[in-house]
Amino acid sequence: MADKNEKPDFEKSMETLEKIVESLEGGDLSLDQALKKYEEGVGLVRVCQSRLAEAEKKIEVLTKTLDGSFEKAPFGDVKPSVKNKKKGGRSGDRAA
Numbered sequence: 238m239a240d241k242n243e244k245p246d247f248e249k250s251m252e253t254l255e256k257i258v259e260s261l262e263g264g265d266l267s268l269d270q271a272l273k274k275y276e277e278g279v280g281l282v283r284v285c286q287s288r289l290a291e292a293e294k295k296i297e298v299l300t301k302t303l304d305g306s307f308e309k310a311p312f313g314d315v316k317p318s319v320k321n322k323k324k325g326g327r328s329g330d331r332a333a
Contacts, residue, residue: 247288254281 257278261271302308 244288245284247285250281250284250288254278254285257281 257274260266261274261278266274
């Protein structure tokens with residue numbers, strides 16, 4: 238078993254969670270077994286959510302600005318910076 242101070246591996250947690258779901262859906266468990274599996278699954282969901290939140294904090298997204306350059310923005314704060322503006326007010330630039 239892993240050291241308690243070591244963070245659980247996301248992929249391993251997801252794999253275990255999938256197995257728990259399969260066993261619960263199978264319907265072959267007693268009520269006590271199903272409750273234990275459910276509790277274990279809830280714990281794994283929390284672990285996975287925590288790991289995803291940590292990863293999200295680390296991600297920076299590059300967004301393209303109107304002048305064609307790129308700027309960094311924290312994940313989740315990305316707002317569309319390229320707008321559909323026609324320059325010069327010419328109509329008929331595109332065929333409808």
